[in-house]
Amino acid sequence: MAEIILHHYPLSLFAEKIRRILAYKKIAWRSVEQPMMAPKPDLTPLTGGYRRIPVLQIGADVYCDTACIARRLEQLQPEPACLPPRQGGLAAIIEDWADHRFMQQVVPPMVVELFPALPPGLLEDRSAMSPALSKEAIFGAAPHALSQARRSLDRLEGQLRDRPFLLGDAFSIADAACFHPVWFMRHSERLFAEVKARPALAAWFARIEGFGPGDVRQMTPAEALAIARAAEPADVAGGETARGEELRPGDAVIIKADDYGPEESRGAIVRLSADEITVRRHDASVGEIALHFPRAGYRVTRQ
Template identity: 90%
Template sequence: MAEIILHHYPLSLFAEKIRRILAYKKVAWRSVEQPMMAPKPDLTPLTGGYRRIPVLQIGADVYCDTACIARRLEELRPEPACFPPRQAGLAAMIEDWADHRLTQQIVPPMVVELFPVLPPGLLEDRAAMTPALSKEAIFGAAPHALSQARRSLDRLESQLRDRPFLLGDAFSIADAACFHPIWFMKQSARLFAEVEARPALAAWFARVEGFGPGDVRPMTPAEALAIARASEPADVAGRESARGEELRPGDAVTIKADDYGPEESRGAIVRLSADEITIRRSDPALGEIAVHFPRAGYRINKQ
């Protein structure tokens, strides 16, 4: 199998979600560091426009959004499982809550805390993705967001009092999703004290952090692009569209996130399921690329 390549940057919350899964599964992977801000000239040729981090690359197959990435990793390395069969629905609901609500509670106070050391222009870059990420909006939201985050930390503390992981004895996607915003809090000793004040939560955090960095080796962006150029999409068969689906394989579509980030990816549908859509696009420098997205959280417009 082609190497697993993760395009990310060290301070990315959502990349940490995937890094925890890779470490837990003991999957060897290559690390390609991408810029925190646009432009991202070594990423968008792979995605066709999508610029959010992380992105997973396997040859000429490119996976966008951690929901899609996590499930592809589960297919490639089923054991140890991150999606417990008897609790798959519950795990997915916790994942969605953590990726959205919990993250939205933690990010504003953390950005205020880190503002003096953030790269110049970062908040202007994020404001171009959505007004909710402008400096004014974040600073205005921070006090209420922190008060809500405390309630969420209390709920996690309660859930973890009699078990090592959120769903029981084993790590799952629920833990990966709840870990990454709390990991972001560790960048501020003052705010991370909220975690340390909750003993079960603090012990769980140390347990997940203890997986370590995993089996990772660096790769340059140029090397990753060369691999895509030399490869053909491989993960494009099966999983046809469901009955009653308006979209069909072969349809030309645009895809973009429905919450933030106006950038679109364009291509022709090659695979469609209830949970995922795969488009095939041709890049002038790389050739044929298959780009995979989850259905949830993305607007798909037929051209």
């Protein structure tokens, strides 16, 4: 199998979600660091416009969004499982809550804390993705967001009092999704004191942090693009079109996140299911790419 390549940057919350899964599963991976801000000239040839981090690359197959990435890793290495078969629905519900609501509670107060050390222009870059990510909006939202984050930390503390992980004895995608906002708080001693004040939550955090960095080696962006250029999409077979689905394989479509970020990716559908869409696209610098997205959280329209 081709190498597993993660395009990310160190401070990315969502990349930490995937880094924890890779470490837990003991999957060897290659690290390609991408810029925190646009432009991202070594990423867009792979994604066709999608700029969020992380992105997973396996040869000429490119996976966008952590929900899609996590499920591909589960397919590649089912054990140890991150999607418990009897609690898959519950794990996905917690994942969605953490990736959206909990994350939005943590980010504003953390950005305020980190603001003096952030790269110049970062919030201007983010405000182009959504007005809610402007400096004014984030600073205005921070006090209320922190009050809500405290309530979420209390709920996690209560859930963890009698178990090592959120769903029981084993780490799952629910833990990975809840970990990354708490991990982001780790970058402020003042705010991380909120975690330390909750002993079950602090022990859970240390348990997951104890997985370590995993089996990771660095790779340059140029090397990753060369790998894509030399490969052909491989993960394009199978899948069933959901009943009532208006889209069909072969349709030329535009894919865009439904929450923030105006960037679009375009391609022709090669696989379609209730949970995932795969499109094939051509880029002059890397050739044929299969681009994979989850259906949840993305608008798909015909070109």
